[in-house]
Amino acid sequence: MDLSYTPEEEAFRTKVRSWLAANAPKESPRTLDAMRAWQRKMQEGGLLGAAWPKEYGGAGLSEMEQAILNEEMARARAPQAVNQMAIWWVGPAIMKYGTEEQKKRFIPKILNCEEIWATGYSEPSSGSDMAAAKTRAERDGDFYVVNGQKVWTTLAHISDWYFVLVRTSTEGPKWAGLTLLLMDLKSPGVQIKPIRQIDGGAEFNEVFMTDVRVPVANRLGAEGQGWEIVSSALVNERSGIAGGIRADHSLEWIIATAKERGKTADPAVRQKIADLATKASIMRCAGLRALTDQLHDRMNPHLSAAMKLMGTSLVQEFSETGISLLGPYGALMDDEHAPFNGRWAKQYLGDRSMTIAGGTSEVQRNIVAQRVLGMPRR
Ligand SMILES: Cc1cc2nc3c(=O)[nH]c(=O)nc-3n(C[C@H](O)[C@H](O)[C@H](O)COP(=O)(O)OP(=O)(O)OC[C@H]3O[C@@H](n4cnc5c(N)ncnc54)[C@H](O)[C@@H]3O)c2cc1C
Known part of the structure; x- marks a missing residue:
């Protein structure tokens, strides 16, 4: 394995680093308009969809340059794009399975954030067992008529489009009757209800669909290909979740918290921090392995599962350690006495969801x- 970068890649890194130093906001944008503006700025700076062709609004760069971009974004603490989910997996699925019209129609607006x-x-009765999805799509001429309910849809309340798994057939094995539709969330018959979370936010939603008409032209891939499309999108989602974990920041914060509490001489604390640092390094090496697969056009669903498993447990270990360093003060969140503005309490609650999403x-x-281990299925 060669972990060094070519002179051209190093020059690209320097360019990205100075762009971020000049343009990245110091704090995450809070309003939707500000989030869209930051994403647009990133696109104008050539930092989005780096590996996608220029004809669809991408930056036309290599996978390696994309990886360098990701590293530099993390290093600069730059906020993520608001349309991150579309960039991580919806866009790649449209690029892989979409028609030319679909690519031209959807990809540029994903990148410039015109459409989230x-x-x-x-669904309420199928989460892990996704193949059991019941939301029904019946063909009516050039349209599908969709009826059913989804749940836990992240950001539906601010989204324009829906990458939605529906059942077009009940024949054969349950996964074989699934199809993927690209649904306009402004269509008549769509009702979105936010769900209040334990940390006070409301980022996910129930989505009810009653006689929603979706043009057949908005079907992604063939009828019955939904399972394949979603399985490949999930590999990207899991790699994205694992790759999006900025363990270096968490490590810095843990060290800052230990210093602030005067606990850096405590052997148990030192051991814990060393343990977290070791796990963070393992995650980084796994990320490099995933990048190598990507550079060789190899899909590695097993590595993405292992990385998602380890990365999300590590995130929880960080926030549990942060809370335990703070003692009883760790429980304070929206309070003037909350250490670090209640960051650890918020993170602790939010991180509960990581091992589920x-x-x-x-x-x-x-x-x-x-x-991976070849154990029998029970
Ligand atoms: C932050 C967050 C964001 C999300 N965003 C989205 C989104 O945008 N769109 C979307 O569609 N969904 C989203 N989800 C939903 C998520 O995909 C599901 O919650 C998840 O797949 C689990 O499904 P479930 O909640 O129905 O739990 P269930 O599948 O009912 O599982 C309940 C429990 O049983 C266990 N279990 C289930 N099957 C097995 C098995 N075969 N072997 C061992 N244990 C098993 C599970 O691990 C779990 O502990 C999100 C969830 C979270 C937390």
């Missing part, structure tokens, strides 16, 4: 057990 996307797989840890363990 949400993902609809989970994108497929639970139990499901990732099943994948690792069966596909």
Whole structure:
């Protein structure tokens, strides 16, 4: 394995670093308009969809340059794009399975943030068992008529489009009757209800669909190809979740918290921090392995499952350590006495969701057990 960069790649890194130093906001944008503006600025600076062709609004750069961009974004603490989900997996799925018209229609507006996307797989009675989705799409001429309910749809309340898994057939195995539709969330018959979270936010939603008409031209891939499309999108989602974990920041924050509490001489604290740093390094090496697969055009669903499993547990370990360093003050969140503006309390609550989103840890363990370790399916 060669971990060095070419002179051209180093020059690209320097260019990106100075662009970020000049343009990245110091704090995450808070309003939707500000979030869109930051994403547009990133696109204008050539920092988005770097590996996608220029004809669709991408920057036309290499996978390696994309990886350098990601590293530099993390290093500069630059806020993520608001349309991150579309960039991580909806866009790549449209690029892989879409028609030319679909690519031209959707990709540029994903990148310039004119259209935000949400993902609809989970239903009240099917989350881990996604193949059991019941939302029905019946063909009516040049349209599908969709009826059903999705749940836990992240950002549906601010989204324009829906990457939604529907059932077009009940024949054969349950996964074979699934199809992927690109649904306009402003269509008549769509109702979105936000769900209040434990940390006070309301980022995900229930989505009810009653006789929603979706043009057949907005079907992604063939009828019955939904399972394949979603499985490949999930590999990107899980790699994205794992790759989006900025363990270096967490490590810095843990060290800052230990210093602020005067606990850096405590051997138990030192051991814990060393343990976290070791796990963060393992995650980084796994990320480089995933990048190598990507550079060789190899899809590695098993590595993405293992990385998602380990990365999300690590995130929780960081916030549990942060809270325990603060003692009883760790419980304070929206309070003037809350240390670090209640950051650890908020993070602790928010991080609970990480081992569930994108497929639970139990499901990732099943994948690792069966596909990596070759253990029998129960
Ligand atoms: C922050 C967040 C964002 C999300 N965003 C979206 C989104 O945008 N779109 C979307 O469609 N969904 C989204 N989800 C939903 C998420 O994909 C599901 O919650 C997840 O797949 C689990 O499904 P479930 O909640 O129905 O739990 P269930 O599938 O009912 O699982 C319940 C419990 O049983 C365990 N379990 C289930 N099956 C097995 C098995 N075979 N072996 C061992 N244990 C098992 C699970 O691990 C879990 O502990 C989001 C979830 C979170 C937390």
